[in-house]
Amino acid sequence: MSAPGATGSYRSSWKDDEIRALSELASKFFATELIGNREKYEQQKVVDRDVWRKAGDLGLLCCSIPEEYGGGGGSFAYDLAVLEAQAHAGDLAFGNAVHSGIVAHYILAYGTAEQKSRWLPRLATGEWIAAVAMSEPGAGSDLKGIRTRAARDGDDYVINGSKTFITNGQTADLVVTVATTDPSAGAKGISVFVVETESCNGFRRGRVLDKVGQPTADTSELFYEDARVPAADLLGGVEGRGFGQLMDQLAQERLIIGIMAVAMMETALSLTVDYAKSREAFGQQLWDFQHTKFVLAEVATETHVARVFVDSCIERLLGGALDVTTAAMAKWWLTEQQVSVIDRCVQVFGGYGYMREYPIARLYEDARAAKIYGGANEIMKDLVARSL
Numbered sequence: 001m002s003a004p005g006a007t008g009s010y011r012s013s014w015k016d017d018e019i020r021a022l023s024e025l026a027s028k029f030f031a032t033e034l035i036g037n038r039e040k041y042e043q044q045k046v047v048d049r050d051v052w053r054k055a056g057d058l059g060l061l062c063c064s065i066p067e068e069y070g071g072g073g074g075s076f077a078y079d080l081a082v083l084e085a086q087a088h089a090g091d092l093a094f095g096n097a098v099h100s101g102i103v104a105h106y107i108l109a110y111g112t113a114e115q116k117s118r119w120l121p122r123l124a125t126g127e128w129i130a131a132v133a134m135s136e137p138g139a140g141s142d143l144k145g146i147r148t149r150a151a152r153d154g155d156d157y158v159i160n161g162s163k164t165f166i167t168n169g170q171t172a173d174l175v176v177t178v179a180t181t182d183p184s185a186g187a188k189g190i191s192v193f194v195v196e197t198e199s200c201n202g203f204r205r206g207r208v209l210d211k212v213g214q215p216t217a218d219t220s221e222l223f224y225e226d227a228r229v230p231a232a233d234l235l236g237g238v239e240g241r242g243f244g245q246l247m248d249q250l251a252q253e254r255l256i257i258g259i260m261a262v263a264m265m266e267t268a269l270s271l272t273v274d275y276a277k278s279r280e281a282f283g284q285q286l287w288d289f290q291h292t293k294f295v296l297a298e299v300a301t302e303t304h305v306a307r308v309f310v311d312s313c314i315e316r317l318l319g320g321a322l323d324v325t326t327a328a329m330a331k332w333w334l335t336e337q338q339v340s341v342i343d344r345c346v347q348v349f350g351g352y353g354y355m356r357e358y359p360i361a362r363l364y365e366d367a368r369a370a371k372i373y374g375g376a377n378e379i380m381k382d383l384v385a386r387s388l
Contacts, residue, residue, distance in 0.1 A: 010304070012311045014318060019081045026060055026085035034091045034216075041216035045208045046170055047094055049129070056126030061096065062104045069108070070121030075318055076252065080259050087263035090359050092366045093217035095131070095168040099123060101256045102249065103130035103176050107194070110236040110245050119174060119194065131172035133163040133195075133222055134246070143178065143246065144187050148224060150179035155231050157181075157193060159202070159224040165373070169220030170208050173197055177224070178246065181239045190242035192235040195227070202227030213365035250375070251327035255313055257374045258330040261338035261367075262310045265303045268363050272296065272345040275352075275360075292348060299341050306337050325387040332380035335370040342367050 015023070033051050034041070041047050055061050063078035065071025072078055079100050086094060104123050107116055122128040139145035148161025159179055169175075175195045182189030197203055206221030235245065273296060276287040286292050313330045316322040346353035346364050353360050371377045 010307070012307070012314075014077050014311060014314050015081065019077055022059075022063070022078060023081045023085050025058060026082045027089060029055065029058060029060060030086050030089035030091060030094075034086070034094055035089055038091075038216065041093075045215060046218035047216055049126075049171065051094070052099075052126035052129055054126070055096070056124060061126055062100045062120065062124040065100075065104050065108055065120055065124060069116055070124035071104070072124075077314065077318055080256070080314060083256055084259050084263045087260040088267050090264075090267055090363060091216075092260060092264070092370070093214040095129070095217060097256050097260065098132055098167045099130045102132055102253055103174065105249060105252065106132075106176055106192070106235065106245065109249070110192075110241070111194075112237050115194065115233075115235070123174070128173035129168050129171050130174045130176070131166050131168040133166050133169070133175050133177045135165045136162060137164050143190065143243065146178055146180060146190070148177070148179040149183065150181050150191060150193060150229070152181070152231070153228075156228045157231060157234065159193065159195075159227040159229055161224050162206075163222040163224075165209070166220050166222050167217060169222050170205055170218035175203075175222065176235070177229075178242060185240065187243040188240050190246075191239045192242040192245055193229050194233045194235055195229055196233070200227050200229060211369070213362075213367070213369055251322045251324050252317060254327040254331035254374055254380075255310070255317055255322065257370055258310050258313065258327075258334040261334040261370055262303070262306045264363055264367060265299075265306060265338050265341045268342045268345045268360060269296070269299050269303050271360050271363075272299070272348050276348055286348070295344055295348060299344055302337055302341060306334055310334060325384055328375075328380040328383040331374060332371075332377040332384075335367075335377060338370060339367050 033054060059072050060082050063072035063074050063082060064076045067073035083097055083101060104120060107119050123130055134143060136146055136148060138147065148159065150157045150159045159177065161179065175197055177193045177195050179191060179193060180189050181191040195203060202225045204223040204225060206223055209219045211219060276292050276296065277285060279286040310330060313322055313326060342363050345360055349358065349360055352358050355361055
């Protein structure tokens with residue numbers, strides 16, 4: 001099965017029959033559980049916890065975490081297929097990209113044996129929801145500028161600081177928290193703590209932020225006020241390794257954003273072609289106007305180029321050869337194309353394209369943030385320039 005808007009007989013080479021079957025399962029799940037309940041979740045500004053548990057029951061969480069820790073035991077392609085299916089359904093808000101794509105892999109890559117056994121099975125079942133707390137009111141893409149401080153006090157660390165723009169922040173049971181344990185050491189003084197929210201005295205959730213798009217995502221503020229975290233919950237058990245831990249995962253994280261951007265482009269193209277062929281204007285189908293055909297020809301070409309590029313990056317990632325520079329290229333360019341393509345599709349819809357009852361309008365409002373999160377696109381271009 002080809003993706004929505006796919007060109008001709010092109011098929012992504014990283015998808016075998018098993019991955020395609022997983023994609024179909026995930027597509028049905030997201031259409032029913034996310035899109036089918038969208039109005040409810042938009043009012044709540046959060047997805048019901050039952051969605052996480054149902055996703056865990058179907059094997060849609062932590063697909064690339066080893067079976068010994070409760071995961072699916074597949075390659076990262078399986079997680080990407082699930083995230084792609086979510087975006088094809090027209091949703092970027094369900095926080096599995098952070099939960100399965102980022103947090104689970106931090107724990108798998110850097111956690112001690114005890115930490116992996118304690119946390120990963122709960123993430124795989126959806127019993128616990130995970131978040132990453134990096135961004136602060138005064139520090140976004142510049143991780144070296146974080147002010148949240150963790151000081152050792154006996155068998156605990158005491159954390160003070162605040163975080164913002166945290167996906168899954170309102171519901172997270174496990175928050176990977178970035179803090180400095182040695183402010184004088186710069187990047188070498190950054191450490192990562194895994195905070196179990198229910199048992200952490202001094203941890204407090206703030207408001208769910210009111211965003212332009214992705215309204216069902218519980219993007220929140222978090223506060224640490226003399227929050228006591230057991231020393232055993234320092235990720236990997238050694239101070240000062242946090243910056244390297246975060247940087248080592250960036251290529252994979254940015255590819256997650258890239259594949260979801262391409263999937264949204266493909267869905268926008270498919271919706272717009274269908275609309276143009278069904279809508280009449282001035283006594284003929286909208287499709288019959290040369291300008292409409294030219295716009296959609298451009299969009300189809302750009303979407304196909306984006307698909308081939310992201311598939312190439314995925315193949316390199318799975319082969320252990322995706323470098324940070326190429327991942328930065330993918331993140332900035334694919335999200336720029338996502339915003340541009342969806343904007344032109346909205347124009348084809350005319351006034352209806354700005355009505356939220358039409359899926360294209362929701363794609364439009366959800367897309368813009370992708371140029372900001374995961375490292376602002378300006379940062380990505382600077383990383384690329386450094387390699388030249």
